[in-house]
Amino acid sequence: MSWKSYFDENIISPKEAIEMIDEGTGVVISPAAGEPHALTRALNEYADSLKNVKVMQLLTTGDGTYVGDENDIDFETCFIGQPVRKAVNEGKADFIPVFFHQLPEMIQKDAIKCDVALVSATPPDEEGYVSFGTACDYTVAAVRKAKFVIAQINDRMPYTFGENRVHVSEINKFVLFSEPIFESFVPELGENDKQIGKYCAQLIDDGATLQLGIGAIPNAVLAQLGNKKDLGIHSELISDGVVELAKSGVVNGSKKSFKPGKMVATFLMGTQKLYDFVDGNPDIEMREVNHCNDPREIANNSQMICINSCIKADLLGQVVSDAIGCRQFSGVGGQVDFLRGAAMAKDGLGKGIIAMESTLEKNGKLISKIVPCLDSGDIVTTSRQDVDYLVTEYGIAELKWKTVKERAEAIINVAHPDFRQWLKDEFEKQIMCK
Known part of the structure; x- marks a missing residue:
């Protein structure tokens, strides 16, 4: 099968993506401007259908409404974004004190459970490679470790080079959703x-x-x-x-x-x-x-x-x-x-x-x-x-x-x-x- 046929045959909706998260699953989500917002919005919407799921993400930039809600999702992070700060400090989510460079090792050694990876990626290039664009960090480690990888394919994601490119064959399912990348604006300098x-x-x-x-x-x-x-x-x-x-x-x-x-x-x-x-x-x-x-x-x-x-x-x-x-x-x-x-x-x-x-x-x-x-x-x-x-x-x-x-x-x-x-x-x- 060509990579194009594989890609086309594995396109699903955001709802279908969340339905693939089984009971007892550990989910790792790419962070910051690399957050796959189409998938995290679906996670918010269908959180009540998930059972005994643990989610890890740094610097949440979506609204994160599933965090700390009355559902069966446990959330943990090593760097708090505004949407989850209240939940962490109320004990409804948890914090891991760790140096950033240690995260891939934690994922590899199962200190962070990673059965499913939810990531953002560019459309594939002519050879079938996608780039994770704004996020290399622990995203690549999660993709390698996860049993099941779901990528939001976003044509607004910039294509960058280095260690953050994988072939579409390393991803299980694709959600096509075009939307602006999260922007962080710095206030005027005093x-x-x-x-x-x-x-x-x-x-x-x-x-x-x-x-x-x-x-x-x-x-x-x-x-x-x-x-x-x-x-x-x-x-x-x-x-x-x-x-x-x-x-x-x-x-x-x-x-x-x-x-x-x-x-x-x-x-x-x-x-x-x-x-x-x-x-x-x-x-x-x-x-x-x-x-x-x-x-x-x-x-x-x-x-x-x-x-x-x-x-x-x-x-x-x-x-x-x-x-x-x-x-x-x-x-x-x-x-x-x-x-x-x-x-x-x-x-x-x-x-x-x-x-x-x-x-x-x-x-x-x-x-x-x-x-x-x-x-x-x-x-x-x-x-x-x-x-x-x-x-x-x-x-x-x-x-x-x-x-x-x-x-x-x-x-x-x-x-x-x-x-x-x-x-x-x-x-x-x-x-x-x-």
Whole structure:
């Protein structure tokens, strides 16, 4: 049978796809902009028909109404999206604390049960290969492990290259449904974001390889790099901010020691501008997360610069990025993977940067996000040994190899001026025990 005949004979509806999920099944769904929304909408609609089913997905971008409902579906995740945050924190869904790069191994070793994989893919090319487009991450591992793979074939999905292409013969059923890819819009940059971006840019030399997340601060950093030369990208995520730098030639990967000329990522999330840029672009190489985010692979990059944000930091240099108190907010993602990869860099020039606004406003009151010590119950995402620089709108605190007193002084100097004396006094009282 030709691949075209196989493909045509295995087209089903979203409802039929959900009906194929048997009792006691473990289902893995591709994440973020790779979520197959036609299938997850059907999962919402027909959830009551499923019995004793466990679902795992990171960063849900559909409405996720089946999560936490009165049905027989258990949901677990390693990175919380807004649609499932309430259910996780109410105990109606569960969270797995794990580094992103470990997910394929968890799937392979049945720590995450994967009988059925629900994924998004492009239409097949002339040879019968589909691309998972915006999602390589753990999606490829799920397809390899699952006994049954159902793909939403979406002609709006960009075709990307790397480790995220499979032949249609590796997929059991196909749901044809064309719809826009999920878009993530970054809010307009504030003055503090812009200032943080300028400080971070000072730490980036020509020829550096960058990892940046998504959000206002990473975009603010990218906006300050127009005068740099020969930058490269090896990042868990590529978002909109990279596009103009690549088009202008600032990002060209010519100085990269690992995968020169290629922008390496494990997933993509942004707006249609990004998806148009990566579609059929041979300069984009998608790698599975156990490769892209492996600190040993990251360490192969020259001048590896990692920039991530956080929720809170203390004067010891401990960083909270994925929880508020004991309540899970997001997930570790690749923050620690990349910070450690930069620290292990073979050229000794890696830099691990945590960037944050120094304050937030809550109920009309200004609150310092830099605190003397983390509160009891706060969950540490990144240890104090892993942070080289802490950057706020007030400057750069260099922490690497500094003593407790030296790092506290540096951090206080980049705190909001209204809180500096309080931080000094509390450091003496709580940490120096004077």
